[in-house]
Amino acid sequence: MSNYKPFVLGATALVLTAVTVTGAGMHYSQSKAYIRNSPKEVVDEVWFVINKEYVDATFNQNDWRRVRKEYLEKDYSNQEEAYDAIRDMLALLDDPYTRFMPPQDFENMQIDTSGELTGVGIQISKDKETDEVVVIAPIEETPAFEAGIISQDKIVAVDGTPTDGMELNDVVNMIRGKRGTEVILTIRRNEEILEFSIVREIIQIHPVKASIDTNAIGDIGYIRLTQFSGQATSEMREAIEDFEAQNVDGYILDLRSNPGGLLYASIDIAQMWLNGGGIVSTVNRVGEVDRQEAKAKAITDKPLVVLVDGGSASASEILSGALQDNDRAVLVGTQTFGKGLVQSVRRLGDDSGVAVTIAKYLTPSGRDINKEGIVPDFVVELEEEMREQLQADRTKIGTMADPQYSKAVELLKEQLVTGKLPIPTASEADQNS
Known part of the structure; x- marks a missing residue:
């Protein structure tokens, strides 16, 4: 079996098994006024979504009510700090598919499922054991496919920036860009290091x-x-x-x-x-x-x-x-x-x-x-x-x-x-x- 964990399946396409995009619609108590209109509000909102819907009722053996108390007692000076806290909170579940998306990433996800996007035409993931960025597959008839990228290539750098330790969404955003611009992917294929210069294009996907x-x-x-x-x-x-x-x-x-x-x-x-x-x-x-x-x-x-x-x-x-x-x-x-x-x-x-x-x-x-x-x-x-x-x-x-x-x-x-x-x-x- 493969060791990939495809919580994001593409620098050109984020493909979920089931995509149900809805408004949050959370009917949670806001009795503590300090939560409203503060960075804590989105932290609490995510907590309630998980509490109501997550598949594992034990929350990976975590006391989920205690988790809420812990994260709402912290102070967040801005939205980014709250986002980092959400990521830490979700990490307790040890589920690579349950993940938080900042506004830009969330917008990208909706674009991705529409069938038309701008990029190079690869689907990527992370290896469970090595945490390396791995190409699941290039999309046929796209710049990446034409350049010779193949399944199981490891992306070790994007435009010279090492991908080691980077979040997958960050790698995706680096690979994306305006149509007609160039991105350089450094690839390890088995023991060989290869460099591919690829021009971004609008990818119209006819599946x-x-x-x-x-x-x-x-x-x-x-x-x-x-x-x-x-x-x-x-x-x-x-x-x-x-x-x-x-x-x-x-x-x-x-x-x-x-x-x-x-x-x-x-x-x-x-x-x-x-x-x-x-x-x-x-x-x-x-x-x-x-x-x-x-x-x-x-x-x-x-x-x-x-x-x-x-x-x-x-x-x-x-x-x-x-x-x-x-x-x-x-x-x-x-x-x-x-x-x-x-x-x-x-x-x-x-x-x-x-x-x-x-x-x-x-x-x-x-x-x-x-x-x-x-x-x-x-x-x-x-x-x-x-x-x-x-x-x-x-x-x-x-x-x-x-x-x-x-x-x-x-x-x-x-x-x-x-x-x-x-x-x-x-x-x-x-x-x-």
Whole structure:
């Protein structure tokens, strides 16, 4: 399993498993007048959000009422001191996904989920063990992708400023900038230090890339979904309907290096492939609060193979887990990221925001995505040399020169011949266990 902790998934895209942006709407006591209109007000506001919604009722074994008393007894001379106190308070939860966003970062988050932004086109995180800034994946057809940045590169400096010890949001803000300006990323790739000069551009993200692969087994509808943004649902529907009109024989859905995105997009897309069965369960601190079921709205029932890897996270895991548990598809690739927590994003009174983990996701069969990730039915590893080749020549991705895609074609052929889902051999089953 990967050691990444993707509480921010992008210098170009902050992608949450579930984004619910609301007004704070906290009905908390303000009997102590000194809290009002002071830096303490936002501290107390965050405390109440956590107290009401956080998934762990023990608050990581902290006496949460005592925490409130401690932080309200402190004096804060300005808003920045209050923000630092909020970060310290949230750190007690030991949850990288529950985080505070100052007004500018909160505004950036809303821009990020809109599908258009300015940057270089990378999704980044931090390594749990080393605290290094790690590239989860470059977004295809962006300046970073074209420059040669690849998954698992470590960003050690931005414009000469070391990233060691920096908050991830600060790294994101350094990489961002005006269109047409240059940023220099210093990268460590294995033991080699590389420097990339990249010109920032407006990144218009079209999450679905679709094409028909005509080969010996027939016409394959190949769909690569790069993230679950606001456009993903409509673009996916359009791609499937177009392929159905052309009477393709089967489908390969590529979720590799897809860091996730909006919850509703993963549910809507699952509906396009499933005519029944569960999609995902949401479990909060008092038990199951929601179970999404397929509503017989599938666009196609033709054979389907799904590609996943260690960069497939959150919404990607919801979709792939649902298709696997319902025996709708076989999965090929490597174990997914393992990010199955739900964040609700709250706007606070001063236009800052807080993302709070409110629940976790379970697949229809009850698997805890956050702990296990999704293990594919057929494990196909990519050697580092092959990954770099595919990165260098992206026209090979989703072709027979791509070993994971090649395996998917083989399995799709078996489905077309037998009418049944392929079953891993004993040795393949051992590899998956």
